Amino acid sequence: MNGITETIYFTAENAVFYLTAGGLIGLKAFMPPVGKDDLAEDGESDNSPLWQDLGRVFLHRAFPYDMPDKFISVLDKDGKEYGMIKDISALPEEMAQIIRAELKRKYFCPVITKINTVSAKFGYTYWEADSDMGKLSFSMHDTYRNIAKVGGNRLILTDVDGNRYEIKDYLALDRKSFRKLELYL
Amino acid sequence: MLKLCELPKAAEVFFEQNNIDISSALAVMRSDMAFPGTKADTFVVLTKETLYVAEGVIVHKKGAKGRETLFDCFDKREYSLADMSEPKTETLISTARVTAVFGTDVIPMFDVSSACKHEANVICACINELKKDGKIDEEKHKDERSKEKFCPKCGMRYPDQQRKVCPKCLEKTKLIKKMATLFGRYKGFVLLLLVAFLASSALSVAVPYVSNQLLYGEVLEEGGSMYGMIGAVVLLIIGVRIAFLIINLIVGTLSSRTAAQVTYDLKMLIFDNINKLSLSFFTSRQTGGLMTQVNGDSTTLYWFFCDGFPYLVTNVLTLLCVMGVMLASNPLLTLFAFITVPIFFFAYKYLFLAFDKLWARNWARRRALNSLISDVLNGMRVVKSFSRENEEGKRFDNRNRAHAETVAEAGMLSAKSYPLIGFLLQAGLYVVWGVGGWQVMKQTGNMDYAALSAFIAYFGLITGPLQFFADVSNWWSECLNAMQRLFEIKDSVPEVREAENPVSLTGVKGDVKFDDVVFSYEENRVVIDHISFEVPAGKTVGIVGKTGAGKSTLVNLLTRLYDVTEGGIYIDGINVKDISFKSLRENVAIVSQETYLFRGTIKENIRYARPDATDEEVMEAARIASAHQFIIKYPEGYETMVGLGGKDLSGGEKQRISIARAVLRDPKILILDEATAAMDTQTERQIQASLTRLAKGRTTIMIAHRLSTLRDADFLVVVENGKMPEKGTATELLKAKGVYYKLYKMQAEALKTIGIEE
Ligand SMILES: Nc1ncnc2c1ncn2[C@@H]1O[C@H](COP(=O)(O)OP(=O)(O)O)[C@@H](O)[C@H]1O
Ligand SMILES: [Mg+2]
Numbered sequence: 001m002n003g004i005t006e007t008i009y010f011t012a013e014n015a016v017f018y019l020t021a022g023g024l025i026g027l028k029a030f031m032p033p034v035g036k037d038d039l040a041e042d043g044e045s046d047n048s049p050l051w052q053d054l055g056r057v058f059l060h061r062a063f064p065y066d067m068p069d070k071f072i073s074v075l076d077k078d079g080k081e082y083g084m085i086k087d088i089s090a091l092p093e094e095m096a097q098i099i100r101a102e103l104k105r106k107y108f109c110p111v112i113t114k115i116n117t118v119s120a121k122f123g124y125t126y127w128e129a130d131s132d133m134g135k136l137s138f139s140m141h142d143t144y145r146n147i148a149k150v151g152g153n154r155l156i157l158t159d160v161d162g163n164r165y166e167i168k169d170y171l172a173l174d175r176k177s178f179r180k181l182e183l184y185l
Numbered sequence: 186m187l188k189l190c191e192l193p194k195a196a197e198v199f200f201e202q203n204n205i206d207i208s209s210a211l212a213v214m215r216s217d218m219a220f221p222g223t224k225a226d227t228f229v230v231l232t233k234e235t236l237y238v239a240e241g242v243i244v245h246k247k248g249a250k251g252r253e254t255l256f257d258c259f260d261k262r263e264y265s266l267a268d269m270s271e272p273k274t275e276t277l278i279s280t281a282r283v284t285a286v287f288g289t290d291v292i293p294m295f296d297v298s299s300a301c302k303h304e305a306n307v308i309c310a311c312i313n314e315l316k317k318d319g320k321i322d323e324e325k326h327k328d329e330r331s332k333e334k335f336c337p338k339c340g341m342r343y344p345d346q347q348r349k350v351c352p353k354c355l356e357k358t359k360l361i362k363k364m365a366t367l368f369g370r371y372k373g374f375v376l377l378l379l380v381a382f383l384a385s386s387a388l389s390v391a392v393p394y395v396s397n398q399l400l401y402g403e404v405l406e407e408g409g410s411m412y413g414m415i416g417a418v419v420l421l422i423i424g425v426r427i428a429f430l431i432i433n434l435i436v437g438t439l440s441s442r443t444a445a446q447v448t449y450d451l452k453m454l455i456f457d458n459i460n461k462l463s464l465s466f467f468t469s470r471q472t473g474g475l476m477t478q479v480n481g482d483s484t485t486l487y488w489f490f491c492d493g494f495p496y497l498v499t500n501v502l503t504l505l506c507v508m509g510v511m512l513a514s515n516p517l518l519t520l521f522a523f524i525t526v527p528i529f530f531f532a533y534k535y536l537f538l539a540f541d542k543l544w545a546r547n548w549a550r551r552r553a554l555n556s557l558i559s560d561v562l563n564g565m566r567v568v569k570s571f572s573r574e575n576e577e578g579k580r581f582d583n584r585n586r587a588h589a590e591t592v593a594e595a596g597m598l599s600a601k602s603y604p605l606i607g608f609l610l611q612a613g614l615y616v617v618w619g620v621g622g623w624q625v626m627k628q629t630g631n632m633d634y635a636a637l638s639a640f641i642a643y644f645g646l647i648t649g650p651l652q653f654f655a656d657v658s659n660w661w662s663e664c665l666n667a668m669q670r671l672f673e674i675k676d677s678v679p680e681v682r683e684a685e686n687p688v689s690l691t692g693v694k695g696d697v698k699f700d701d702v703v704f705s706y707e708e709n710r711v712v713i714d715h716i717s718f719e720v721p722a723g724k725t726v727g728i729v730g731k732t733g734a735g736k737s738t739l740v741n742l743l744t745r746l747y748d749v750t751e752g753g754i755y756i757d758g759i760n761v762k763d764i765s766f767k768s769l770r771e772n773v774a775i776v777s778q779e780t781y782l783f784r785g786t787i788k789e790n791i792r793y794a795r796p797d798a799t800d801e802e803v804m805e806a807a808r809i810a811s812a813h814q815f816i817i818k819y820p821e822g823y824e825t826m827v828g829l830g831g832k833d834l835s836g837g838e839k840q841r842i843s844i845a846r847a848v849l850r851d852p853k854i855l856i857l858d859e860a861t862a863a864m865d866t867q868t869e870r871q872i873q874a875s876l877t878r879l880a881k882g883r884t885t886i887m888i889a890h891r892l893s894t895l896r897d898a899d900f901l902v903v904v905e906n907g908k909m910p911e912k913g914t915a916t917e918l919l920k921a922k923g924v925y926y927k928l929y930k931m932q933a934e935a936l937k938t939i940g941i942e943e
Contacts, residue, residue: 022284022292056291101221106277108222108298133224144549162299164279183545 008083010074010091014049015083017095020056025102027057027074031083034076054082059103065150068107072099109164110136112157115177118184124160125184131165138163143184155181187311187323189304190215195243195256196228203261205230205237211321212311214304218280218296220260227295228256231311233319236264238295264294266316272309274302281305285312360668364486367447374443381436382495386502388429390510393642396422402635436495444490448483455479455675479674482667489664497657500650507646515630515640521620522644525612526651532609533655536602543598547591554584610648617644681748687765693772695722695853695884696757697743703751704742712738714907715752722757725885727895729928730904736888737778739904740856743886744775756854774852776860780839784828787816790842794850802849809875810844811868836863844872854884861894869894892932901925 008014014030032047034054054076062071062084072085088096110131117128125143129136138159140146146158155167167173170181192213200207207213212231219225219240230237241258264285272285274297281302284293297305311321368375395418403409404418411418456479511519561568561577568577621640624632697720704713712735720726728736742749745761754761761769774794782790791803798806803823807813815838819825825832827842834842840863847855857876861869869891876885877897889895901918903911903925911923918925 021290022287024291024293105222105282105296108218108277108280110224136224144552158279162279162302183542183549185549 009086010083011086012090012092012095017091017099019098024056025059025098027054027082028052029054029082034082057082059099059106061103061107064107065154068103069100072103109156109166111166111168112136114174115180118180127157127159129165136165138165147184149185155185186210187212187307187321189213189307192228193243193254193256195254196226196239199239199241199256199258200228200230200237203239205232209233211315212308214301214308216295216297216301216305218298218301220293220296222280222296226256229295229308231308231315233315234266236266236269236294236308236312238262238264240295262294264292266312269312269316272312274305274309276302283309360665360672363672364668367450368443370450371443371446374439378436378439378443378495379498381432381439382498382502385429385432385436386499386506388425388432389499389503389646390506390643391425392422392429393639393646394510395425397639397642398635400635401638402633406635436499440495441491444487444494447490448487451486451671451675452479452483455671458675479671482671485664485667486671489660493657493660493664496653500653504647504650507643511640511643514636515621515624515632517630518617518621518624518632518640521616522613522640524616525609528612529606529609529651530655532606533652536606537655539598539602540595543591543595547588547595550584550588550591554581554588557581557584610651614641614644617641681745683766684763688759688763688768689765690757690759690768690772693768693853694757695772696720696755697854697884697886698755698758699739699743699752700755701752702739702742702749702754704738704747704749706738706747712907713742713749716902716904716907716909717752718902718909718912720884720886722884723882724899725880725887725897727898727901728886728888728904729890729892729895729901729925732890734904735907736904737858740775740858740886740888743854743856744773745769771850772852773854773856774847774850775856775858776840776843776847778859778862780836780843782828782834782839782842784831785826786821786824787827787842788823790827791845791849794846798849803845806845806849807842809848809872809879810841811871811875812838812841812845815841837865837868840864841868841872844876848879852883854886855880856886856888858888859890862890866893873897892929903928 008029008031010017010027010029016028018026018028020026028051030051031049033050034052056077058075058077058079060073060075061068062073069088070086072088074082074085076082085091085099088099091099110133112129112131114130115127116130117126119126120143125140127136127138127140138161140157141160148156148158150156153169153171155170157165157167159165167181170178170185173181190213192207192215197207207230210230210232214229216227216229217224219227225240226243227238227240230239239256239258239261241256241260244255244257246253246255264287268287269285270287272283272294274281274283280296280298282293283295283297283305284291286292295305314321399411399421400418403411404414406412508519511522557580561581568574617640621632621637624630625634625637699716699718702713702716703711705711716739718726728739730736738747741747743754743761745766748762756764756769756772783793788800788803791806792798795802800823804813807816807823816823816825819832827834840860844857844860847857861872864872873894880897887895887898895901895915898915900912900914902909903918903923905924911918911921911925913921915925919929
């Protein structure tokens with residue numbers, strides 16, 4: 001099945017990820033010319049790869065839960081894919097670092113370490129919890145449906161505003177926290 | 186100043202210390218995040234020239250003057266409006282980043298979480314307004330002031346911005362009043378019920394009186410006033426019993442009837458209102474569950490009014506009567522009798538919590554089990570074709586076992602605890618036996634055997650009500666919740682509303698004009714971006730563009746399924762917003778992409794558009810839509826049942842019935858939204874021919890992705906990403922070599938490869 005579609009994988013050889021003036025991710029890459037029309041007039045334009053500065057690019061995880069560091073899609077501002085990063089750790093250290101930082105920002109999600117109180121009232125639940133980013137307090141609606149089990153024992157909670165909170169392993173929570181959470185699983 | 190948040194004193198002080206004049210600020214907002222994605226308190230102040238961002242945390246400290254609140258700033262930045270362009274919020278997974286272009290660089294200015302995304306959008310809009318007009322139109326943003334996001338009473342942020350209901354301050358009395366108005370129509374019944382309740386309570390006290398006090402004290406006791414009249418007393422006992430029975434029968438029938446009638450009224454009111462609501466109400470909620478929820482909630486109410494309410498009233502009355510009688514006959518003993526009641530209440534509450542948790546878990550696991558079953562059954566084809574039966578079996582086994590465990594747990598808990606609860610409830614009785622018996626023996630406190638036996642019987646009467654009261658609070662809160670949800674639907678106001686003095690159209694010509702129309706379903710994502718074009722009466726316009734370009738949205742705005750955000754749409758020069766719904770529906774008919782047939786016969790479905798159409802007209806419409814040929818082949822012809830549970834029609838057949846429906850309407854303006862997309866080319870050609878004849882004398886808007894469908898259009902409008910890059914006749918557009926030309930070439934090439942040239 002290989003080779004039916006062509007995907008560019010960005011590696012240390014064909015790509016340089018850098019920080020733009022605003023601290024966002026930019027990319028210089030060795031790849032077929034970008035921005036040419038798919039339906040060029042003559043139909044036989046020159047498609048041989050060359051080095052280009054693509055400017056700001058956007059990153060998106062293909063498997064955000066199972067493989068947060070692998071298969072990162074690199075997109076333009078309209079969401080069209082330039083190519084993929086197979087594995088961030090295969091890139092030079094400083095590039096890997098800036099990419100990880102950007103992804104961390106994009107997938108911002110406090111990790112809940114302890115649940116202090118959960119109270120239910122009129123169809124809403126009110127949560128007080130500790131997280132790696134300090135104390136959290138949020139409310140959820142339709143609680144069962146907004147707690148998603150993602151792979152194994154990981155949970156993602158989505159509150160009424162659309163903010164997300166992660167519980168890495170709900171079985172590893174302390175007994176009291178687990179008891180509070182359990183009702184909504 | 187546009188206050189998108191209340192600026193805390195500490196933050197105000199901070200800005201003053203940094204020589205930023207808050208009083209001259211045009212807008213302020215607060216974000217709960219700071220760079221690079223941490224929880225913080227960030228304040229954003231917009232002045233005429235500058236956007237100030239201060240990131241930090243609000244800290245409470247013990248200072249010299251007692252408790253102090255400080256804004257501990259760890260970064261402050263400022264951005265000059267003069268250098269800034271294209272401010273916007275970039276949506277990340279669950280947060281957002283507000284950026285702007287400075288020179289050639291995109292610079293992030295501040296971060297917000299989902300909770301503040303809306304405010305960030307308003308700030309960006311304000312910056313754009315400032316740069317364009319030099320001022321902010323505060324009127325326009327009035328609705329977005331912070332106060333509306335918070336409960337005016339307790340100041341808590343509404344948990345759900347769409348619902349604007351503060352669960353803390355939910356006005357129970359108001360809800361109950363609303364409910365009471367529904368009962369108002371049945372005043373007579375309710376009054377009768379109350380009288381019956383009273384009688385039933387009084388009789389319930391009379392029963393033990395007659396069968397104990399009277400029997401032992403007056404009849405069996407030598408020297409009693411009715412000594413020896415055993416026959417009479419037995420008759421009396423039976424009589425009281427029967428009267429009690431009859432009254433309960435009346436209460437039962439009356440309350441079931443009234444409750445059923447009231448819930449019926451409520452459902453009717455709700456359904457009426459649902460029909461009036463705009464489409465956005467349904468897309469913003471999980472509609473699938475809407476009617477189920479309405480039904481479930483009304484059932485909750487029904488049982489409460491039918492079962493709970495009569496019990497509540499009779500129990501309160503009984504409790505009062507019995508306590509009165511008990512106190513009158515022996516105050517000291519009454520005190521002893523109630524001594525264990527608080528313990529019972531505590532134990533009951535505690536147990537209830539335990540059960541609640543167990544049942545919640547049980548419910549969750551049963552749901553998981555059921556969803557697996559329906560998933561597998563619905564996907565049986567897939568399961569079989571990939572031979573995954575064993576794996577599914579294992580999954581089922583796991584969930585089944587988990588569910589069985591909770592059932593066993595709950596069963597065990599109830600087996601253990603109910604006898605205990607029963608014992609606690611009865612404990613008062615043992616005290617009464619002891620103390621009362623002692624009083625009888627000592628001849629104190631005016632006690633004799635008859636009085637004691639009546640007393641014990643009274644005590645038996647109150648155990649029921651006590652248990653009920655321990656239970657009713659949970660029931661009551663469940664019921665309030667249901668009421669709240671029902672009234673919320675009943676009282677919601679449609680977003681698309683008819684004008685106050687709507688214009689009725691007569692003699693419509695059919696000129697349609699889109700004037701600089703802007704529309705977005707959700708904030709931050711414009712779906713229609715400044716589109717203007719005109720269709721003269723009687724002409725046919727074709728709208729082309731890729732899927733997702735916004736074509737359907739554009740025509741839905743004309744039919745007012747949604748309302749435009751900016752600009753206007755006019756029919757014969759009259760804004761559609763001013764036209765009465767009736768006129769609009771009469772003159773504009775749409776055959777939409779999503780065909781829907783109601784349960785019923787084909788004839789009923791076509792006639793839906795105009796119930797007074799004759800059978801000839803129905804058939805004529807079906808002929809025009811090329812539907813007649815296939816309908817007539819069915820054994821039941823036009824009387825074939827379709828829709829849910831009826832005959833399965835193919836996509837193309839459904840579309841043809843939908844077209845017939847619109848044709849029958851005979852509208853001045855006809856919209857065909859990919860109405861022929863699911864048909865083979867030959868059928869499409871056929872319909873096309875008759876539609877072209879039909880299009881004479883009426884304005885037609887035709888959407889198609891197959892360009893050949895639009896051959897007969899007078900001119901074409903090209904939509905791409907919500908914008909309109911081109912319009913003109915097909916020939917003009919081909920010459921211009923723009924978007925249309927590309928589309929055309931692509932389709933022509935596709936045809937060439939299979940040997941057809943157009
Ligand atoms: N009810 C809705 N709520 C939110 N977005 C919608 C809704 N309906 C359509 N959209 C979005 O609006 C855009 C235009 O859709 P539509 O008008 O149906 O496109 P077209 O008919 O041209 O294929 C699409 O990106 C679609 O995802
Ligand atoms: Mg469409």
